[in-house]
Amino acid sequence: xxxxxxxxxxxxxxxxxxxxxxxxxxxxxxxxxxxxxxxxxxxxxxxxxxxxxxxxxxxxxxxxxxxxxxxxxxxxxxxxxxxxxxxxxxxxxxxxxxxxxxxxxxxxxxxxxxxxxxxxxxxxxxxxxxxxxxxxxxxxxxxxxxxxxxxxxxxxxxxxxxxxxxxxxxxxxxxxxxxxxxxxxxxxxxxxxxxxxxxxxxxxxxxxxxxxxxxxxxxxxxxxxxxxxxxxxxxxxxxxxxxxxxxxxxxxxxxxxxxxxxxxxxxxxxxxxxxxxxxxxxxxxxxxxxxxxxxxxxxxxxxxxxxxxxxxxxxxxxxxxxxxxxxxxxxxxxxxxxxxxxxxxxxxxxxxxxxxxxxxxxxxxxxxxxxxxxxxxxxxxxxxxxxxxxxxxxxxxxxxxxxxxxxxxxxxxxxxxxxxxxxxxxxxxxxxxxxxxxxxxxxxxxxxxxxxxxxxxxxxxxxxxxxxxxxxxxxxxxxxxxxxxxxxxxxxxxxxxxxxxxxxxxxxxxxxxxxxxxxxxxxxxxxxxxxxxxxxxxxxxxxxxxxxxxxxxxxx
Amino acid sequence: xxxxxxxxxxxxxxxxxxxxxxxxxxxxxxxxxxxxxxxxxxxxxxxxxxxxxxxxxxxxxxxxxxxxxxxxxxxxxxxx
Numbered sequence: 338x339x340x341x342x343x344x345x346x347x348x349x350x351x352x353x354x355x356x357x358x359x360x361x362x363x364x365x366x367x368x369x370x371x372x373x374x375x376x377x378x379x380x381x382x383x384x385x386x387x388x389x390x391x392x393x394x395x396x397x398x399x400x401x402x403x404x405x406x407x408x409x410x411x412x413x414x415x416x417x418x419x420x421x422x423x424x425x426x427x428x429x430x431x432x433x434x435x436x437x438x439x440x441x442x443x444x445x446x447x448x449x450x451x452x453x454x455x456x457x458x459x460x461x462x463x464x465x466x467x468x469x470x471x472x473x474x475x476x477x478x479x480x481x482x483x484x485x486x487x488x489x490x491x492x493x494x495x496x497x498x499x500x501x502x503x504x505x506x507x508x509x510x511x512x513x514x515x516x517x518x519x520x521x522x523x524x525x526x527x528x529x530x531x532x533x534x535x536x537x538x539x540x541x542x543x544x545x546x547x548x549x550x551x552x553x554x555x556x557x558x559x560x561x562x563x564x565x566x567x568x569x570x571x572x573x574x575x576x577x578x579x580x581x582x583x584x585x586x587x588x589x590x591x592x593x594x595x596x597x598x599x600x601x602x603x604x605x606x607x608x609x610x611x612x613x614x615x616x617x618x619x620x621x622x623x624x625x626x627x628x629x630x631x632x633x634x635x636x637x638x639x640x641x642x643x644x645x646x647x648x649x650x651x652x653x654x655x656x657x658x659x660x661x662x663x664x665x666x667x668x669x670x671x672x673x674x675x676x677x678x679x680x681x682x683x684x685x686x687x688x689x690x691x692x693x694x695x696x697x698x699x700x701x702x703x704x705x706x707x708x709x710x711x712x713x714x715x716x717x718x719x720x721x722x723x724x725x726x727x728x729x730x731x732x733x734x735x736x737x738x739x740x741x742x743x744x745x746x747x748x749x750x751x752x753x754x755x756x757x758x759x760x761x762x763x764x765x766x767x768x769x770x771x772x773x774x775x776x777x778x779x780x781x782x783x784x785x786x787x788x789x790x791x792x793x794x795x796x797x798x799x800x801x802x803x804x805x806x807x808x809x810x811x812x813x814x815x816x817x818x819x820x821x822x823x824x825x826x827x828x829x830x831x832x833x834x835x836x837x838x839x840x841x842x843x844x845x846x847x848x849x850x851x852x853x854x855x856x857x858x859x860x861x862x863x864x865x866x867x868x869x870x871x872x873x874x875x876x877x878x879x880x881x882x883x884x885x886x887x888x889x890x891x892x893x
Numbered sequence: 894x895x896x897x898x899x900x901x902x903x904x905x906x907x908x909x910x911x912x913x914x915x916x917x918x919x920x921x922x923x924x925x926x927x928x929x930x931x932x933x934x935x936x937x938x939x940x941x942x943x944x945x946x947x948x949x950x951x952x953x954x955x956x957x958x959x960x961x962x963x964x965x966x967x968x969x970x971x972x973x
Binding site: 452453456457460462463464481633634635637638639 | 904905906910913917945947948952954955956957
């Protein structure tokens with residue numbers, strides 16, 4: 338058996354059923370071994386598509402995603418996807434071919450130091466120099482990728498190593514146990530929670546990663562504590578839960594941001610005080626004591642020092658806190674009032690992104706998966722899509738990578754062939770990985786790709802309108818191609834939505850499609866995402882449609 | 894300035910990863926001494942920066958190769 342065959346066997350032994358990759362010279366031995374392997378290989382049209390699809394596959398299944406590329410440009414094309422997985426703590430193993438050992442370091446054809454290049458954006462990486470190390474390196478990569486706080490691991494494999502005889506045998510490593518929370522820390526956390534009048538839960542992506550939604554819901558039910566979620570945590574609490582106040586932060590809901598600014602205790606559950614969440618850190622939750630639950634010790638105190646930290650398994654930590662009702666009824670009433678007074682009101686006439694997305698969300702139902710790109714439409718999905726499960730929402734949060742949506746939808750659909758999968762993109766983002774329409778078509782995936790087209794880079798336009806005195810610079814995309822004709826050329830079904838009257842048929846087509854479908858929705862160029870906390874302002878200084886200027890507001 | 898003593902597995906790229914993480918997290922490595930023995934690497938690292946050293950130690954401790962990070966007490970809080 339050569340090392341490439343041993344590599345394939347190691348993947349199978351890890352329980353891998355699907356890999357996303359793109360062949361090339363240095364990785365050819367792996368592709369030869371793949372011919373006889375019980376693995377499904379998905380061929381995107383760009384390595385970045387492979388990495389994003391593997392990322393989404395991992396998010397949806399909870400298993401490790403696998404992507405493959407050849408050396409040089411193949412490997413560098415994976416990098417954005419690997420960085421994305423790092424930023425959002427996604428377990429991913431990236432396998433890259435490398436030039437033969439004899440020419441390593443000689444600037445050989447398609448040689449790059451991918452281990453060096455990827456070092457800042459991986460949890461770990463390794464160049465395997467001995468064929469007998471291949472099985473062990475693969476099992477270690479999976480072990481590291483899924484242990485503790487998950488992340489991407491890159492394994493670089495020189496061609497001669499893959500071709501050489503491998504006699505070593507290795508087995509998958511047992512999962513590293515997640516440390517249990519310290520009882521004394523839980524007691525101290527309960528003490529602070531019990532003393533709080535106005536407690537608030539700030540839930541982050543760690544809830545999804547830990548599979549702790551059920552524990553969070555049980556804790557919220559028992560404690561009665563109002564809850565806000567980050568972009569990555571949406572769905573951890575059902576969208577219609579009476580104690581859910583919405584997403585917090587720059588484009589958060591007013592109820593959520595007012596609650597954060599007014600609470601006297603913030604229970605942070607698997608979140609990291611990201612700058613898009615806190616805005617001006619010194620004024621974030623200014624009156625709150627902080628209890629921080631996390632699995633990663635390096636997140637505790639990174640941006641805000643907690644009064645109590647509880648390290649370890651989030652599920653166990655939440656179970657350890659579940660019991661008494663906490664906080665005052667007056668606080669719950671206050672939060673409910675904010676929720677009611679700042680509920681969304683949709684325009685009765687006219688076609689706009691928020692209204693369309695809310696209707697689309699209702700048309701496809703609570704079991705649908707939605708993959709987003711990055712920009713205004715991403716924030717509209719976060720605000721208006723009704724999410725009931727955090728694994729149903731695929732979005733590039735930490736890295737904010739345009740181009741994520743379409744390959745992510747592909748990964749999601751392959752992971753959940755039974756599910757309705759919708760990709761929501763913009764006219765800028767969709768062109769970052771437009772070639773993946775061919776992948777959609779090739780595998781006949783019944784994904785609905787919704788392109789919200791405002792003929793510009795909308796989020797950049799919005800910033801230039803609000804903070805650069807309308808000095809618009811390089812945001813115009815009015816020379817976009819006709820996306821319907823492009824999709825048609827790739828073999829997709831298509832629908833045009835040019836006016837409000839076109840919406841019902843489009844929704845019906847999305848809900849019922851059995852084939853790849855592209856829905857082109859023409860939007861006004863001037864549409865903005867509201868509310869909006871201007872950079873550097875406290876979170877309660879929200880601009881909105883009625884006050885689209887930075888303004889100082891009183892604390893709620 | 895702070896002086897760290899770090900015990901890590903002597904794997905290819907380990908020292909580069911250690912120093913890269915240190916600098917990306919906002920610290921300047923001003924002196925490094927690394928000594929390989931058996932399969933371990935013992936590193937004395939002096940860093941300058943304004944962040945909290947305990948946070949850097951936790952960030953370095955996350956690295957796969959790193960077994961132990963210790964802040965040398967005699968240099969704790971020595972001004973730059």
